[in-house]
Amino acid sequence: MSDRISYAYYPGCSQTGSAIDYDMSTREVMRDLGVELNEVPDWTCCGSSPAHAIDGALSAALSARNLEQARTMGAGRLTTPCPSCLANLRTAARKLRAPLFKERVDRLLDEPYQGGVTAKSTLEVLFAEVGPEKVAARVILPLTGLKIVPYYGCLTTRLKEVMQFDSEENPVSMDALLRACGAEVPDFSFKTECCGASLAIPKKDAVVALSGKIMEMARLAGADAVAVACPLCQMNLDLRRGQINRAMGTRNDIPVFYFTQLIGLALGFAPDKLGVGKLCVNPKRVLDRIVRS
Amino acid sequence: MSDVGGKELRIIGFLCNWCSYGGADAAGVGRFSQPTDLRIIRMPCTGRVDPLFVLKALVSGADGVLVSGCHPRDCHYSEGNYYARRRLEVLKRLLPMLGIHEDRFHYTWVSASEGARWQQVVTRFTERIHELGPMDSLDPELAVCAIRELGGENGQADQPAPASGE
């Protein structure tokens, strides 16, 4: 394999707003590890919630359009940090193999869908192509002594047939990358529990209960920090911490990072380059320990 | 599904008695509906399937030929399908040089328990042959077929024997 890895990059809507720090850290880390990201020109919403719940063809058409945008830039493969976007892109590509469905989608598109672009998560690119060894070799400030709990959320590896990456019940890719950064990664039973994101609007109390349980389990596991790979998970675990603590009567103050932020820190990037300042739960204690070591 | 897209095409299947023939039976028992174009010839083993039977069928008017036997390692005679695999692969690669689309011939492995798989194989193969359409014909042979007209429409005596052989 040549050193140069190149991907079309599809940030996804969240990464331009609430999760801009995920986007920032992703770009920095990837660049440092030799992955060339070329942003898909004129990309649009992937058609994930709520479109996919209302109109399957429209949702697929949106994903198809983005994949075609990537194809026109000459890319055979695309990466996105957001599991939700990835799920929709990959689902659309699968469904479009059926000629009748493709016909319906093509009617919604300017040009018929041709296909041929595969989408992968940023996590998969880092784990499977860059690899923990290469990450470890480039670590400048190891996360030694930090217990970091990896939380993958429900979409990163599911559905298995769609994602075709890592174990759906006990994924280990993020564990390996964090270990490569020097962190201690304890066993964690709640890696793929639901944070409740899809109920965020209609049933806030359910979200708080689910996310609260995850944070409680992280505390029991002795976590100094939680690493996530999904903008919605991050929002629920981080932004809602006050609600969680109030509802559960806890005082959980474990910060929740994007895994790319943690890798970035280990690679020696300044926290502000990685958007660490955008986190709600104060990460200072963690940051201090990295610098100290 | 009476057949795929209208008129039936001419498809011959050579099936191993021990597995695929049973698989086709299993598909029947399971009522897995299939296109009706295929005509199955029962063989003792795919090791008995001479590639020349396939060629003979293709030059004689078949539009497609399917050979199906036991999965590797499952041959009732231990080794028949291994020989078949080599012979049939060579045959498959010969066809295009003869000007015959290689997709007109397919060999695969279906066990006696894989009724659903058999349904899939038959359906897909039949669809594929329909995509390719009827085979280009060679010269109309002197063929016994051509003189069947002698016997009237159904080959029956329309009137008392003109030149009795008895």
Add this chain to the structure above:
Amino acid sequence: MSQLTELKEAIRKALPDLDLVLGWREGYDALHAPPYHIRRQEDLEHLVFGPMCVNNLASQLMHLRGKKVGIIVKGCDARSVVELLQEKIVNRESLVIFAMPCKGVLDVKKIRRALDIDHAREVHFHNGTIEITSGDKTSSVELKDVLADKCLRCHYPNATEYDHFIGEPVEPRVSAEEAAADPAMEELAGMDLTERFAFWKTHMNRCLRCYACRNSCPLCFCRDVCLADSRDPHWQSQETSVREKWMFQMIHAMHLAGRCTQCGECERACPVGIPILLLKKHLNAVVKDLFNYEAGIDPTATPPLFTFKVEEENIKEIEL
């Protein structure tokens, strides 16, 4: 000592222990050298060797089973002998092989096309040209223009299996890769399916069912009991339709798959110029690709269609 003298000497010594030695003699003109049986010492005077010795003498070995036979081979002929040894048609103990390094044989059809010659009284070879005297006229042509196609791409000019090697081995004319590049094959490959189908239909229409191809083939040793003229089993009728003629060539090609040493005798023998070697070349390439096997190299090998591997590296199961 010239190569021919050396060859004669070797045969002279071996002849007392042999029933006969297969060689070539001078033919009705200087361009033809028909196969010849050397039984007595005095027969040796007619023995010739040179680019006009086109026939593959291995084709005769099947008739001579049970006899102690000597055979003169060119590089390509030796491959046929190796194949016959593999298939136990000939017994190594009752065979003495005299190997001649070969720089190629003539294609008489090419000569006829290049030069307007009827009766070649004399033929001389020097410096890569062939000089032919016919009547009172002498004309010459570059040897490379009139050598058989197979020789232009020959990769085995020296026999690999022999008892006596006469003279020095010659360098292969081309590398293995060059040997693989074949304009006739490329032409066929360049056609689409319809064109190829029509190609064979046209060519096969001309076939006479004379079976010169089959009977000249060193490996078609079933010739007297060939499927093509058998009533039991009844594979073919006697009808001279394209269907039957083409079917025979398919039988021929499939039966040679993994065995054909590409000596080209079938195509050379065809009186009406049907390019039947193409099918065999193609199958040889397939066999090489699938089983990494070339016929007629190793006398102890088993031709690939008479054996198998449980895991075939190069056969991928194709799903519909």
Add this chain to the structure above:
Amino acid sequence: MRIGVFVCHCGSNIAARVNCAEVAKAALNFPDVVFATDEVYMCSEPGQESIRKAIVEHRLDGVVVASCSPRMHEVTFRRTVERAGLNRYMVEMANIREHVSWIGHDKDSNTRKAIDLVRIAAAKLRRDKPLTFKTFEVVKKVLVVGGGVAGIQAALDCADAGLDVVLVERKSTIGGRMAQLDKTFPTVDCSTCVLGPKMVDAAQHTRISLMAYSEIEDVSGYVGNFTARIKRKASYVDFSKCTGCGLCTEKCPSKKTFDDFNEGVGTTTAINIPFPQAIPKKAVINPATCLKLTKGKCGACAKVCPTGAINFDMREEIVEERVGAVIAATGYDLFDHSKYEEYGGGKLPDVITSIQYERMLSASGPTGGHVKRPSDGKEPKTVVFVSCVGSRDPAKGRPYCSNFCCMYIAKQSILTKDHIPDSQSYVFYIDIRAPQKGYEEFTRRAQEEYGTRYIRGRVSKIYPEGGKLIVRGADTLLGTQVEVQADLVVLAVGVEPTPGAGKLAEKLRISTDQNGFFMESHPKLRPVETNTAGVFLAGACQGPKDIPASVAQGSAAAGKAISLLARERLEADPQVSHVNPKRCVGCMKCVRVCPFKAIKETTGRDGLPKAEVIEAMCQGCGICSVVCPQGAVQLEHFKDDQILAEVEALCRTWVAKSCE
């Protein structure tokens, strides 16, 4: 030739989708067909009688039956024509049920297809020849592979019927899975007490030769005349000297050896006798952990052995046995639950398998019958049983039901209460499958008398929290999520074929089903036979089975072997290859490819080599026929001409149709 065609309606099975009368009418036009009719049930008594009558009345010399699959009724109709005085091979079948009426919906297309299939059959029949049997002697000895309860039963039944038996067991003792069990359901009697006497009988039976710690290397030959090569593995103990006193096991310093018999609950010594009632009761050295064999030091066992049975230089040896029949009884293995990451992926110490629990419950087990949590040795008060772990779960590649887990869960929950009266058991289940005699009552007792709480739903997650295991699942009856705080979780792991089953199937030339279990010849009518004559199946190697079913099938397989070998001579299937010496050129390609070494080289009248088939060894695969370039080797009933006739019958019709 005079051919009769008989088209079967099979009630409405065929007639509803095929115009049978039209098929018969069309058949009357086929070459040599002089009689054609259709009947409601061809295989019925009157149906067969009508065939017999027609043969006599119309002087038929061949019959085509268009009905169901020949795999179903070919034998039936062969007998029918034989009764009418024809050779039994003068029958061809056209499969117009499984291959036509059951799979096609359009009656016209089906009828056309049925006519073609009859056409093929008639064309082939025209070239059929009466075939006659030759007979051959049989070896009156049975090889039983696997010494579990099914194998033991089969061996005992065969031996009692007067057949010699070779009983081969891979482990050092027979007994199999049943020997590992504490109690059996639904009687809750002691498993070893039931099995023990049978094991002793098997060991002491004069007709049974027991080969423990041995495996099948390969099997060649054919029904009545198999040759099995059996590998005696190196046990490093001379079984003829070992008395099973156990002194060596006491002195062995290598005490961290994985305890196979106890499923890794506790450890054992490098030299070991698996359990007190082992048969044969012989010690075996595990070469992976023996200090003498790994490091060249120690040898304590050799020093203390009173009979000098220890032999560190022992090598495996191959023993050859000629047998007439083979019974495969290789049993089952258990699903590796580490594939369930949601249940801890095998890393949570207090999540154990049901068979481990069984060993824990056993008084002769590693814990002396005391139930202890592996993590801390404490007695659990809350035990959760999870059913269908690796069963009925297509996502894990295990779509089938493992048959007996429901019942042993009930048994184990009852035993739990017996062992720990203040305990509470929970069972997560999908369905309770208890169809045999006394089974349903047994599961109700578990619930009603022993207070086991049954929760209908799958477990979605097991995770540790505060020294407990949280078992989260759905209660689909209440429609809610439930969480149970458990001290010990027992997974009812599914049943799968033994790891060597696939290899053994290859050696025996039998097939396996999609799940890897040995395939029976017919799921209903030939459940213990295989498609290889003379090879029979017993027990869970054919599919998950509980003890009574395994014992029954062991007896059934024995019955089949006994009836096979009761005859002095067997009839050889005459569908074998023959060489026409006039066509054979002696290239011996057929000799090269024959998997059965059934073709030999001889010398023809012209002094040249010719091939010759040894009929008794030929199995009729036809590989030889294809490699013979001159068509000299022909397989009876599948001759080139017969297959070509079938091809041509179709092609001619097709070409004729397209000319119209």
Add this chain to the structure above:
Amino acid sequence: MMASLFIVSKDIPQWLAAMAKTRKVFATQRESGAIIFKPYDPGREVVFERESVTSCKEAVFPQTKVLFSYFVKKNPETGETAGVAIEESLNKPAPQAVVFGTRPCGTKGFLTFDRVFDCDRIRDPYYTSLRERTAFITLACDRPGATCFCHWVGGAPDDPKGSDALLTPVEGGFLVEAVTEKGEELVNEARSLFAEADEKRREEGAAVRDKAKGMLTPKPDLTDIGPALEKRFRDLDFWEDMTAACVSCNMCTYLCPTCYCFNITDESDGQAGVRLRTWDACMSQQYSLEASGHNPRPTRAHRMRNRVNHKFWYHPKEYGGVISCCGCGRCVKHCPGSVDIRRILLTALERKDEDAE
């Protein structure tokens, strides 16, 4: 013989086209380097420069001839046989035919056929029906080839025997002489294409023929060839040596203008069938194979002996001394082993006084 006419080369296709209006025309055409007889196709060039590989035998004695077809009729009620319907191929009249561009030797081949298939004893309708309807326009040879020996067996490069018209190549075209009325008719049908040949052309034609004759190698005296071959009959070593290069294929007999052996086979599905008459070849092992498995001519030596003897000994003996070889040399020229029948004859003659051991 009618007076000589002249036709320019470029008008030949027009003549062929005129004849093809009402007749089936066979002409020599080139395919893949081989000159063969094929039905005339205006899109394809007719070539004359060499003797064709195949003879024109196909025109009158097709390689496959359906003699008749038959169908076993059945009673629709009982399925029992109710007679056989037969379609006789003779009932379909064959079209008039012209063979164009055969050489004198090839044309003469049919004289041998006539002796066999149309004689006092036998009149084979399948043969004669085609023979009567076929005309031969023969091209005289201007240059005999290395394998030509028509003059050994009573022929000549300009022998008009058996031809209906004879062409002689001259500068710019051909001299045309009608030999029979049929030939005359063929010329007259396109009379406008022909000019009267002037003296100069006639002389040129005569010169061409003389030159060709002059080029012939000296011919041996074959008067005693029968007895000479008889002497060698039991001398299998002689025949072994003569056939060392023979591969036992059928080529020599199939290309031969005088070989008339045939085989008759039925092809049937049990109910409908055809009876075929196809060429057979005495060089094939099966030719003389008997049902018992015995073969009186088991080796190629036996078979070659039969071929040569038949042409030069048995046939002359049976048919008033006429050798049934036309000397075209196809069997020599195209033989994969370059087996030379002339050498066999000469060697036999050389040893005619030598008794076999």
